Amino acid sequence: MTTHYTAPLADVRFALYDVLEVEKLFARLPSCEALNRELMDAVLEEAAKFSQAVLAPLNQTGDSQGCTFDKNTAGVTTPEGFKHAYEQFVEGGWAGLTAPEAFGGQGLPETIGAPVKEFIDSANLAWGTYPLLSHGAIEALRVIGEDWQREAFLKPIAEGRWTGTMCLTEAHCGSDLGLLKTRAEPNPDGSYAITGTKIFITAGEHDFTDNIVHLVLARLPDAPPGVKGISLFIVPKLKVDREGKIGERNAVRCGAIEHKMGLKGSATCVMKFDGAQGWLIGEPHRGLNAMFVMMNTARLAVGLQGLALSERAYQNALGYARERLQMRALSGAKSPDKPADPLIVHGDVRRMLLTQKSLIEGGRALGLYAGTLVDIQHRATDEAERKRAETLLSFLTPIVKALLTENAIECTNLALQIYGGHGYIAEHGMEQYVRDARITTIYEGTTQIQALDLLGRKIMQQQGAGLKLFLEEIAAFCAQHASNESLQEFIAPLARVTKEWADLTQSIGKRAVGNADEIGAAAADYLFYSGYVALAYFWARSVAAADASSRKADFKQAKRLTARFYFARILPRTNVHRMAIETGAESLFAMPDALFG
Numbered sequence: 001m002t003t004h005y006t007a008p009l010a011d012v013r014f015a016l017y018d019v020l021e022v023e024k025l026f027a028r029l030p031s032c033e034a035l036n037r038e039l040m041d042a043v044l045e046e047a048a049k050f051s052q053a054v055l056a057p058l059n060q061t062g063d064s065q066g067c068t069f070d071k072n073t074a075g076v077t078t079p080e081g082f083k084h085a086y087e088q089f090v091e092g093g094w095a096g097l098t099a100p101e102a103f104g105g106q107g108l109p110e111t112i113g114a115p116v117k118e119f120i121d122s123a124n125l126a127w128g129t130y131p132l133l134s135h136g137a138i139e140a141l142r143v144i145g146e147d148w149q150r151e152a153f154l155k156p157i158a159e160g161r162w163t164g165t166m167c168l169t170e171a172h173c174g175s176d177l178g179l180l181k182t183r184a185e186p187n188p189d190g191s192y193a194i195t196g197t198k199i200f201i202t203a204g205e206h207d208f209t210d211n212i213v214h215l216v217l218a219r220l221p222d223a224p225p226g227v228k229g230i231s232l233f234i235v236p237k238l239k240v241d242r243e244g245k246i247g248e249r250n251a252v253r254c255g256a257i258e259h260k261m262g263l264k265g266s267a268t269c270v271m272k273f274d275g276a277q278g279w280l281i282g283e284p285h286r287g288l289n290a291m292f293v294m295m296n297t298a299r300l301a302v303g304l305q306g307l308a309l310s311e312r313a314y315q316n317a318l319g320y321a322r323e324r325l326q327m328r329a330l331s332g333a334k335s336p337d338k339p340a341d342p343l344i345v346h347g348d349v350r351r352m353l354l355t356q357k358s359l360i361e362g363g364r365a366l367g368l369y370a371g372t373l374v375d376i377q378h379r380a381t382d383e384a385e386r387k388r389a390e391t392l393l394s395f396l397t398p399i400v401k402a403l404l405t406e407n408a409i410e411c412t413n414l415a416l417q418i419y420g421g422h423g424y425i426a427e428h429g430m431e432q433y434v435r436d437a438r439i440t441t442i443y444e445g446t447t448q449i450q451a452l453d454l455l456g457r458k459i460m461q462q463q464g465a466g467l468k469l470f471l472e473e474i475a476a477f478c479a480q481h482a483s484n485e486s487l488q489e490f491i492a493p494l495a496r497v498t499k500e501w502a503d504l505t506q507s508i509g510k511r512a513v514g515n516a517d518e519i520g521a522a523a524a525d526y527l528f529y530s531g532y533v534a535l536a537y538f539w540a541r542s543v544a545a546a547d548a549s550s551r552k553a554d555f556k557q558a559k560r561l562t563a564r565f566y567f568a569r570i571l572p573r574t575n576v577h578r579m580a581i582e583t584g585a586e587s588l589f590a591m592p593d594a595l596f597g
């Protein structure tokens with residue numbers, strides 16, 4: 001039995017047109033002016049159809065079949081139907097949706113690419129990992145590639161003829177990229193010979209395309225130790241020269257694929273580079289900066305993966321809660337004509353459903369808001385506006401990545417719980433979402449690494465520049481609606497918690513001066529705290545936007561009631577995180593390592 005999926009077009013449209021007012025934004029962003037509502041609706045509807053009709057039916061079979069590796073050819077076969085779906089994806093022009101037009105893409109803004117990605121990932125997350133990595137490679141080539149590299153590599157990737165990968169991880173080097181050992185020796189022709197083994201490489205090998213372009217972190221012979229000695233290289237599976245001519249097979253091979261908990265249709269490859277020809281991209285020893293271009297894109301995309309899984313699991317759990325009859329409502333029968341009431345009447349089932357709904361819709365507004373920041377950063381004509389978007393985006397990226405993926409773990413588990421034992425067995429498809437969701441808090445930087453990025457880099461090292469901008473934006477929103485009676489139930493607590501956020505940040509900063517371990521001790525709680533406040537802002541904005549819109553009364557009421565639930569039942573989680581932060585590092589570090597057990 002396959003699970004159901006309908007792309008949430010109404011909520012995406014609401015977030016785009018009403019909450020974020022993207023029409024106004026696009027009207028003033030160069031090369032977005034022509035993007036009217038009709039055009040955006042057409043893209044969203046087509047993406048919905050493709051995801052529902054082509055990708056969703058392959059989700060469960062992809063999970064049960066997984067990928068297979070042939071030792072003799074070092075080839076990987078993806079599950080049945082995956083390759084054909086990719087051909088349809090490319091024919092439909094989806095591969096280069098947001099890639100630059102000059103390189104065969106369609107040049108659409110990321111704000112529109114984001115919901116398309118969400119639909120794809122809801123329909124089939126494992127399949128969605130193949131184009132995901134191409135998207136990051138396009139970004140890296142666009143921003144730091146030389147002209148010939150863009151011509152030779154970006155174009156075929158944007159056209160979907162080739163795909164991209166991101167090769168960072170080695171057996172001894174995961175979160176700490178400073179430890180990586182892969183070597184790059186200069187060749188006489190200006191290329192480099194890359195030698196080393198990368199592990200866990202998503203889409204490192206597959207049967208979708210002939211060529212695969214690996215973006216590989218490696219060390220030059222004169223590299224200083226640590227992260228300051230890492231450079232980035234383009235290493236194609238089939239060699240490509242400066243004229244873009246395709247040559248013989250390069251010395252890079254898949255050595256094995258991993259057996260893993262979920263995401264089974266996505267090939268997770270061990271990649272062996274044995275003097276493979278590679279081209280330096282960006283400056284020597286500045287590979288980490290170059291890689292961050294890719295990683296930031298990918299981090300937002302992984303946040304959307306979390307959102308996508310939460311949405312699909314929720315849709316099915318909601319349907320089940322309406323149909324499954326068990327016990328009577330405590331306040332008396334709600335369906336007296338039936339042998340029992342549907343699950344949805346029970347208090348804790350409603351809590352589980354509303355938790356999912358409020359995290360999903362709030363998370364969607366936050367994720368799409370991040371999309372608008374990407375577009376402003378890339379396209380705005382005003383330098384100050386671009387800079388502001390960049391600072392805000394860099395601050396919000398770890399929050400989007402970590403919160404939406406941690407929410408996915410919570411939401412998919414709640415969805416499974418609503419199915420009871422029928423969720424735990426494979427038949428209903430819910431356990432697949434729990435398994436698939438699990439990786440999203442690990443790859444592209446674990447939640448802990450996102451938390452350190454947020455508190456250590458974005459707050460401490462950059463003096464909270466992004467937080468300051470975000471707090472100002474929330475304050476302006478609160479001021480704008482200060483006299484709006486019907487919004488007071490949200491504005492007052494939002495104003496209170498944003499002030500608390502600023503105070504809390506300062507108090508951590510003060511403690512960290514005397515003891516740097518305070519940062520690591522506070523980081524994860526601080527990330528959740530920040531995320532829940534950010535969602536509160538987007539919920540308050542959503543109610544304001546719904547009230548001001550011409551949406552139907554039911555829609556407006558649903559937004560208000562979900563926001564009310566969020567403020568009543570989810571936002572108070574900030575109290576626990578704040579209290580944990582305030583206890584400081586002492587309780588974590590007092591215990592000698594030897595006494596752990």
Ligand SMILES: Cc1cc2nc3c(=O)[nH]c(=O)nc-3n(C[C@H](O)[C@H](O)[C@H](O)COP(=O)(O)OP(=O)(O)OC[C@H]3O[C@@H](n4cnc5c(N)ncnc54)[C@H](O)[C@@H]3O)c2cc1C
Pocket residue numbers: 166167168169173174175176199200201202203260263268439442443444445446447448449452520
């Ligand atoms: C299915 C899958 C696909 C992947 N795809 C790719 C890919 O395409 N390309 C690629 O390069 N890699 C990929 N990875 C690798 C992935 O990015 C790493 O697994 C991840 O970055 C974590 O590294 P690690 O597994 O070595 O864990 P470690 O870095 O060893 O971390 C172990 C634990 O310690 C925690 N930790 C580490 N340092 C700190 C710290 N300073 N403070 C607090 N906690 C800390 C971590 O959060 C984690 O919980 C993939 C992995 C999987 C499983």
